[in-house]
Amino acid sequence: xxxxxxxxxxxxxxxxxxxxxxxxxxxxxxxxxxxxxxxxxxxxxxxxxxxxxxxxxxxxxxxxxxxxxxxxxxxxxxxxxxxxxxxxxxxxxxxxxxxxxxxxxxxxxxxxxxxxxxxxxxxxxxxxxxxxxxxxxxxxxxxxxxxxxxxxxxxxxxxxxxxxxxxxxxxxxxxxxxxxxxxxxxxxxxxxxxxxxxxxxxxxxxxxxxxxxxxxxxxxxxxxxxxxxxxxxxxxxxxxxxxxxxxxxxxxxxxxxxxxxxxxxxxxxxxxxxxxxxxxxxxxxxxxxxxxxxxxxxxxxxxxxxxxxxxxxxxxxxxxxxxxxxxxxxxxxxxxxxxxxxxxxxxxxxxxxxxxxxxxxxxxxxxxxxxxxxxxxxxxxxxxxxxxxxxxxxxxxxxxxxxxxxxxxxxxxxxxxxxxxxxxxxxxxxxxxxxxxxxxxxxxxxxxxxxxxxxxxxx
Amino acid sequence: xxxxxxxxxxxxxxxxxxxxxxxxxxxxxxxxxxxxxxxxxxxxxxxxxxxxxxxxxxxxxxxxxxxxxxxxxxxxxxxxxxxxxxxxxxxxxxxxxxxxxxxxxxxxxxxxxxxxxxxxxxxxxxxxxxxxxxxxxxxxxxxxxxxxxxxxxxxxxxxxxxxxxxxxxxxxxxxxxxxxxxxxxxxxxxxxxxxxxxxxxxxxxxxxxxxxxxxxxxxxxxxxxxxxxxxxxxxxxxxxxxxxxxxxxxxxxxxxxxxxxxxxxxxxxxxxxxxxxxxxxxxxxxxxxxxxxxxxxxxxxxxxxxxxxxxxxxxxxxxxxxxxxxxxxxxxxxxxxxxxxxxxxxxxxxxxxxxxxxxxxxxxxxxxxxxxxxxxxxxxxxxxxxxxxxxxxxxxxxxxxxxxxxxxxxxxxxxxxxxxxxxxxxxxxxxxxxxxxxxxxxxxxxxxxxxxxxxxxxxxxxxxxxxxxxxxxxxxxxxxxxxxxxxxxxxxxxxxxxxxxxxxxxxxxxxxxxxxxxxxxxxxxxxxxxxxxxxxxxxx
Numbered sequence: 001x002x003x004x005x006x007x008x009x010x011x012x013x014x015x016x017x018x019x020x021x022x023x024x025x026x027x028x029x030x031x032x033x034x035x036x037x038x039x040x041x042x043x044x045x046x047x048x049x050x051x052x053x054x055x056x057x058x059x060x061x062x063x064x065x066x067x068x069x070x071x072x073x074x075x076x077x078x079x080x081x082x083x084x085x086x087x088x089x090x091x092x093x094x095x096x097x098x099x100x101x102x103x104x105x106x107x108x109x110x111x112x113x114x115x116x117x118x119x120x121x122x123x124x125x126x127x128x129x130x131x132x133x134x135x136x137x138x139x140x141x142x143x144x145x146x147x148x149x150x151x152x153x154x155x156x157x158x159x160x161x162x163x164x165x166x167x168x169x170x171x172x173x174x175x176x177x178x179x180x181x182x183x184x185x186x187x188x189x190x191x192x193x194x195x196x197x198x199x200x201x202x203x204x205x206x207x208x209x210x211x212x213x214x215x216x217x218x219x220x221x222x223x224x225x226x227x228x229x230x231x232x233x234x235x236x237x238x239x240x241x242x243x244x245x246x247x248x249x250x251x252x253x254x255x256x257x258x259x260x261x262x263x264x265x266x267x268x269x270x271x272x273x274x275x276x277x278x279x280x281x282x283x284x285x286x287x288x289x290x291x292x293x294x295x296x297x298x299x300x301x302x303x304x305x306x307x308x309x310x311x312x313x314x315x316x317x318x319x320x321x322x323x324x325x326x327x328x329x330x331x332x333x334x335x336x337x338x339x340x341x342x343x344x345x346x347x348x349x350x351x352x353x354x355x356x357x358x359x360x361x362x363x364x365x366x367x368x369x370x371x372x373x374x375x376x377x378x379x380x381x382x383x384x385x386x387x388x389x390x391x392x393x394x395x396x397x398x399x400x401x402x403x404x405x406x407x408x409x410x411x412x413x414x415x416x417x418x419x420x421x422x423x424x425x426x427x428x429x430x431x432x433x434x435x436x437x438x439x440x441x442x443x444x445x446x447x448x449x450x451x452x453x454x455x456x457x458x459x
Numbered sequence: 460x461x462x463x464x465x466x467x468x469x470x471x472x473x474x475x476x477x478x479x480x481x482x483x484x485x486x487x488x489x490x491x492x493x494x495x496x497x498x499x500x501x502x503x504x505x506x507x508x509x510x511x512x513x514x515x516x517x518x519x520x521x522x523x524x525x526x527x528x529x530x531x532x533x534x535x536x537x538x539x540x541x542x543x544x545x546x547x548x549x550x551x552x553x554x555x556x557x558x559x560x561x562x563x564x565x566x567x568x569x570x571x572x573x574x575x576x577x578x579x580x581x582x583x584x585x586x587x588x589x590x591x592x593x594x595x596x597x598x599x600x601x602x603x604x605x606x607x608x609x610x611x612x613x614x615x616x617x618x619x620x621x622x623x624x625x626x627x628x629x630x631x632x633x634x635x636x637x638x639x640x641x642x643x644x645x646x647x648x649x650x651x652x653x654x655x656x657x658x659x660x661x662x663x664x665x666x667x668x669x670x671x672x673x674x675x676x677x678x679x680x681x682x683x684x685x686x687x688x689x690x691x692x693x694x695x696x697x698x699x700x701x702x703x704x705x706x707x708x709x710x711x712x713x714x715x716x717x718x719x720x721x722x723x724x725x726x727x728x729x730x731x732x733x734x735x736x737x738x739x740x741x742x743x744x745x746x747x748x749x750x751x752x753x754x755x756x757x758x759x760x761x762x763x764x765x766x767x768x769x770x771x772x773x774x775x776x777x778x779x780x781x782x783x784x785x786x787x788x789x790x791x792x793x794x795x796x797x798x799x800x801x802x803x804x805x806x807x808x809x810x811x812x813x814x815x816x817x818x819x820x821x822x823x824x825x826x827x828x829x830x831x832x833x834x835x836x837x838x839x840x841x842x843x844x845x846x847x848x849x850x851x852x853x854x855x856x857x858x859x860x861x862x863x864x865x866x867x868x869x870x871x872x873x874x875x876x877x878x879x880x881x882x883x884x885x886x887x888x889x890x891x892x893x894x895x896x897x898x899x900x901x902x903x904x905x906x907x908x909x910x911x912x913x914x915x916x917x918x919x920x921x922x923x924x925x926x927x928x929x930x931x932x933x934x935x936x937x938x939x940x941x942x943x944x945x946x947x948x949x950x951x952x953x954x955x956x957x958x959x960x961x962x963x964x965x966x967x968x969x970x971x972x973x974x975x976x977x978x979x980x981x982x983x984x985x986x987x988x989x990x991x992x993x994x995x996x997x998x999x
Contacts, residue, residue: 052971054768057596061587062566064866066553080546080625085553085570095550102546105625107633109543136590143594151596159770161971191771197779202771268685269647269692277689374774377907379918379938379995382692387916387938389909391774410907410914410940412995453993454940456914458777 016132017168018045018067020180026069027172029089033096036073036103038115039174044068046167051139054159056151058143061136073099074115077108111332113309115173121312126183126302127166128209134164134186146190146219156226158219160190164210171310181304186210188218189432191392192226193459199232199405200459201225202372202392204247204432208302225371225393232405234455235396241367241423242450243360243397250431250442251373252386252415254348256292259384260318262327266337271384271416272327280324286419288322289353294345300430301439303346311343318345352443353425360424360446362400368409368450369395369402372433384414389456408459409452421447496619498611501660501670508577509662512556515581517664520589521558523601524581525663527814528554528572529865532658534620537651538632540640545651546625553865556581560588562598566868602840602856604817606666612811615804616674616705620654623706628652632678635714639682639722644729647683648722652676652709653701653965655977667816675807675977676708677701677965680718682725693728693935695721697746697902697920701965701977703807724921731935734922736994740897741939741987742890745954747919748878749962749980750903755943756790756797757876757980759912760824761969762833762842772971774910777943778830785846788830791947796879797825799834801858806875806979807963812858814869819858824876836860836871863974870970877961877981884955887984893952894986897925898937903962905938905995916940918995936996946987954983 018026027041045067052059069092070083080102084095139162150158168182189204203221207213244252265272265279272280295315296303305313309331318326326342334341361369371393379385390408397403426444509526516524530552537545554577555568565588569580620628636648655675662668681696698721699712743751759776763769766779778784790797801810801819812818815837823831833843840847840856847854862869891899902920909915922934963979 053594058591058594059768060564060868061591062868063583063587064568066570066866083549085551102625106546107543107629136587140591140593147594157767161771189771268689269683273689275690374910375907377905379905383997385997387907391910456909458909458911458913
C-alpha cells in the first residue's frame, strides 16, 4: 500500500525545541537538587531535518531530535561536569549526584572562577517560522533544483546537502544567572561534477530564514562553475595575484580567530607573542583597510549574544584598521593580568570594500580566481602558516578576463601574510561552508604574491 | 575477497595480532588467562522496543528496516602543567530507525524511549523515505547477509575505565606532566584522557538481533618548549596512540616514564637545524606512517567516495571508476599488501557485527602491489558484483557500515586499514642503517590531502637527519609533498612482523552531517626513495 503523495510535515515526537520558560523551569528544578557549593546548568535542544543527494539522486534523508542537560557542580576549586539526554527528574537527580561525586574526587583547579551572577543580556531574535515549518517534501523540491537540470543535461552529476535546524541553548546557576538563545538555520551546499571527470563546481548559502535562501540560484551557480571548470590545464606553481571568492577568503581568514587567545600570546606560544615578552596588542599586523569584528546582533549574523560562561557579548573589535586591538581574555586570565574579560565571540566579521569580483578580474592582467579552499591544516603555529588546496573552480585570468580552467594548487601561506598583500576587497557575505561552525561574514578579495607550492591532479 | 590461505601465505596479521596480544598482556602483568568481562546481555525491554520499531516500520510500508538503540558514554579528564582543567562525563541514549521504502532510505531518531516514542520515530522514518522518493533514480538493493539472531560481542578491554576513580586518572597525568617539565625550556604541557563506551543494540527485519559493547581509550599529550627570549616555540605531540582497549592500555603506556623522553624531544626541537629543501630518502616510523596510510589508502578506497557519494564534502577518489582500476592499478611494489579488517585485537574499528548486521571479513585492499578491493556496506557490495563474479567470489559486504551515534544514520566508514609487514624480519633501525642520505620521521604532524587523494603534504613530530646509515642530528620545519601513486611506488624497504605497530585516529570525520569514526592503522616502518621535502619555517 502506498501513502498518498502529500505534504508530510516533520513534527518532532519530542515536541520541538525547549522554550525559554521550560528551560528556566528545568534549570531551577536542577539547582534545587544540588548539594554542592555552587551549580551551573546548561539545557540545550535541537531538531534537524536534512536531505543528502549524490550521483544525481537522493542518498539519505533524516529527521533527528535531541536534548541535553549539562550539570557542573563545584566545591571550591574542585568541579566536574556530567551531561545526560535523559530529562526525567530521576535521571537529572542522578546526574547532579554524579557531578558532585566526581567534583569531590577531582584535584583542585586553581584557575576555577566563581559562577557569574545575573547578567544584562539582550535577546537576539534568530528563529524563523519559515525554517521551523519546513517539510521533507520542501527539502526534496529544493534538492531537485540541482538534480533535475543535472539529470537533464546528461553530462553533469550533482551531490548536495540541505539541512534545516532549530536549536535552543540555556545557561543558569545557583547565583541566579539565566541566559537563553534559540535559533533556526538552513544551510545548502552543492557540488556539480562533469561526467567526464574533468570539471567540478561548488556553491552554497546559509541563512536563519528559509525565505532568504535562493536555493535555485545556488544550484545554478554550481552548474555554471562545473561547466566552466572543464579540461583544466597545468600551470606552474609559484606566487600569483589571486582573487579569492568569499568562501576561499573565509576558509583561510577565520583561522586567525583560533589564535586570538591572550594567554597563549603572553606565554610565548602564539603568532601574537612579542619577542622579548608580552603580546602584540596595539601593533599593526595586517593591511590598514581591514577591520575584524564580532557582533551577534548584526542582521547578517544573529548569533548567541552570550558565551559559555554566560558573559554578555556585544560588538567586539579585534583588528581595527590593521591594528591588533583585542585578544580573547578568559575570566581567569583577565583577573591575573588586571584586564576585563572579553567573552568568547560567536561570530567573525571581516570588513569589505566596493569592488565586485568582476571588477577585480577586469583589473588583473594575469592571476588566478579561486572558488574555495580545502583540507587546511596548520603547518607552523608561530605564523599561522597553513597548507591546503584549491577546489571546485580554479581559473586563470589573463588580460582582465577568465581565460580558462586550471588544475588545482596546493598552497602554503598564512592569512596574516595574505592580508598584508591586499589589493582590493568586495562586499561581505555570509558563508555556507564554515568547518568551525558559527556565522562567518567575509568579502571577496584580491591579493598579490599568494604562495602556491605544487599542483594537484585532483578535480 | 581474500580467504584465510592468502593471509597465511603473506605472513598473517592475525597471527601477529595474537602474538602482540600475548606480549601486551605480559608487558603489564596480565596473566594470559586474566579473564576479560563477559560479552553483554541485551535486556528484555530494549529488545522489545526494537521489535516495536521494526513492526511499526513494516506496518507503515517499509520493505526493510533496522533499528539501533544505543547508549554512548564518554569520560574525559584534561590537565595542563600541574592542574586539572576539565572533568566531564557524558551519557546519551536513544534510538535511530532506518527504513527502506520503494528503494529509498528514510531515517529518524529520538531520545524518547517509550513504546509510542519509538513507534512514532519508525513511522517518521518511513514518511521521510516516502517524501524523498521523488528524488530517487535507481533503487537501493542490499547484498545478502546471514542472519545473526541474539548474538553478543565485546572488544578487547579488560578494565572498564568507568571503574577507575577520577583522582587516579588525574594523578597519572599530573605525574607525566611533571616528568616532561624537567626538560630545559619545556614550559607547558597539555594532557588528557578520553574514554568512550558504546553499548550498541541492533535489530533488522531480516531477523538479526545483536548486542555489543565497545570501549576505546586515549591519553593524548602535548609538550611545548619556549625559547627564553620568546623568539621560538616548538611542540611535541602525538605520543601515545588511541586503542580499542580499556584502562589497562593506558597503564601499559607508562606515560610518566616516557614523558621524560618526550619532554627532552620538545626541548631539542628548539635547537634543531632547519631542513634544507630537496629530495631525501624517508624512513617513516609506524607512529607516523599510519596517518599517511589513512589519508592516501584508507580514504580513496571507500567505495562511496569512488562513486561520488561524498563529492559535496570529503570528495571523490582517484581510484575511479572501479572498472578502470580494480586489478589494474599498481599501487606499489609487489611486496605491498594492505588489509582491511575489523578483527585486529585492540584496534579501534574492530567490532563483531557492523551497523547493517553484517559480520565483517578480512580483505585485501592492495594485493601484491595491485589495487584489489574497496571498503563496502550491504548497499554498495552489489555495485562490485561484476568484479567478485570475475574472480569466482561471492558478492558480500565487507562489514563497513557505521553510525557514530543513535542519532546518526549509518553509512560506509573505514575499517582498520593496515600495511602488512614484509617477509624479511628487519627493524626501523635496520632501515636507517641501510640509508645513506635521508630523514627519519617519528609521530604524525600536519596533514593535508586533496579531495581525490592525489596530492598530499605531511609533517611529523621528530625529524632525524640520516647520513651514512646513522642518525647525525635533529631537523625542524620538515614536511614532505607527494602524489599518492608515485609515493607508494617509491617504497623500497619495509619492516618485518616484529616491527609492526598500530596507530590510529580517535576523530576521523566524514559525511554530512559530519560523523566521527575511530580507526586504527597498523604498519611496519618503511623506506621511500627520493621524496620532495620542503621547509615550512617563515618569519611573521
